[in-house]
Amino acid sequence: MPELPEVEVVRRQLATTLCNRRIASVWTAPDSYFFLTPPRTLVRRLQKRRVLGLSRRGKYILFDFDDESRLLCHLGMTGQITSSPTPRDAHVHMLLRLDRNQCVTFRDVRKFGKVEWLGPGLSSPRLDKLGPDALTVTRRQLASGLSRRRIAIKNALLDQSVLAGVGNIYADEALYAARIRPTKKAHLLTRLELDRLSRQLRRILEAAVRRGGSTINDYLQADGQLGGYQNWHAVYGKTGTPCKRCKVPIERCVLAARSSHFCPNCQS
DNA sequence: GCACATGTTCTCGG
DNA sequence: CCCGAGAACATGTG
Numbered sequence: 001m002p003e004l005p006e007v008e009v010v011r012r013q014l015a016t017t018l019c020n021r022r023i024a025s026v027w028t029a030p031d032s033y034f035f036l037t038p039p040r041t042l043v044r045r046l047q048k049r050r051v052l053g054l055s056r057r058g059k060y061i062l063f064d065f066d067d068e069s070r071l072l073c074h075l076g077m078t079g080q081i082t083s084s085p086t087p088r089d090a091h092v093h094m095l096l097r098l099d100r101n102q103c104v105t106f107r108d109v110r111k112f113g114k115v116e117w118l119g120p121g122l123s124s125p126r127l128d129k130l131g132p133d134a135l136t137v138t139r140r141q142l143a144s145g146l147s148r149r150r151i152a153i154k155n156a157l158l159d160q161s162v163l164a165g166v167g168n169i170y171a172d173e174a175l176y177a178a179r180i181r182p183t184k185k186a187h188l189l190t191r192l193e194l195d196r197l198s199r200q201l202r203r204i205l206e207a208a209v210r211r212g213g214s215t216i217n218d219y220l221q222a223d224g225q226l227g228g229y230q231n232w233h234a235v236y237g238k239t240g241t242p243c244k245r246c247k248v249p250i251e252r253c254v255l256a257a258r259s260s261h262f263c264p265n266c267q268s
Numbered sequence: 269g270c271a272c273a274t275g276t277t278c279t280c281g282g
Numbered sequence: 283c284c285c286g287a288g289a290a291c292a293t294g295t296g
Binding site: 033077078091109110111112149150151155217218256257 | 284285286287288289291292293294295
Binding site: 270271272273275276277278279280281282 | 284285288291295
C-alpha cells in the first residue's frame with residue numbers, strides 16, 4: 001500500500017476502533033518472515049495491553065500501549081491492516097482479538113511488510129533514521145535536506161532519510177504538479193522550485209488522504225473499502241496519455257529501478 | 269515465459 | 283563518504 005496517505009488513512013480508522021480497547025488475545029501465523037520480533041514474544045508482549053492511540057512516522061504505523069511499549073508496523077508493498085471483517089486466507093499473518101468479537105487483521109501477500117515490538121520508551125533504528133514527515137515538511141527543511149544531494153530529485157524524494165512518507169506514486173505526482181523533471185539534480189532546484197515542491201507535496205498528500213488513498217492493486221482502508229485517489233492521478237501509470245496541461249503525451253523513464261512518469265513538455 | 273508491481277536493504281564497483 | 287546499478291526478499295497479475 002503504502003505510501004504516506006494510505007498509511008495515514010489506516011491510522012485514522014484504526015484509531016477510531018482501537019483507542020482505549022484492550023487486546024484480549026493474539027494469533028500469529030507459523031510463518032516467520034513477516035516478524036522482526038519473534039511471534040511468540042509478540043504474543044506475550046501484546047496480550048492484555050490497552051491501546052492508547054495510533055501514530056504514524058513516514059510509512060510506519062505505531063500502536064501506542066498503556067505500558068509505554070509500542071508496535072511498529074510497515075505495510076511493505078501489499079500490506080493490509082483491517083479492523084473490519086476479513087476472510088482468513090493464507091496471507092493473514094497476525095490477528096489481534098479485542099472484546100465484543102472484534103478483531104484487527106494483518107494481511108500481506110508479498111510479505112515485504114514487517115512488525116516489531118518496541119519496549120517501553122525504546123525507539124528503533126528504522127525510526128531514528130527517518131527525515132521530516134512529508135505531510136508537514138517546510139520549504140526550509142526540504143531545502144536543507146536536498147541541498148547537498150547530487151542525485152536526481154526523484155531519487156531524493158524516495159529516500160526516507162531525506163523525506164519520510166513519499167513513494168513512487170506521490171513522488172511522480174508532486175514533481176508533475178511542481179513542474180520539475182524527475183531527473184533534475186536535487187541540489188540544483190531553485191528557490192522557486194523548492195517552494196512549489198513543498199506546497200504541492202502537501203496539497204497532493206492531503207487530497208489523497210481525503211480520498212482514502214490510492215488503490216492500485218492490494219491497498220484497502222482499515223474499514224475494507226478501496227481508496228479513491230487513483231482516479232485523480234495526473235501522471236502515475238499514465239504513459240502515453242495526453243498531459244492535462246499541454247496535451248503532450250506522458251513519458252516513462254526508469255530511475256532507482258522504478259518507473260517514473262512525467263510530461264516532457266511542462267516539467268523542466 | 270516475460271514484464272512489471274504503492275518498499276527496503278544490501279552488495280559491488282567507480 | 284557519495285553515488286548508481288543491480289539484486290534480493292515473496293507472490294501475484296496481465
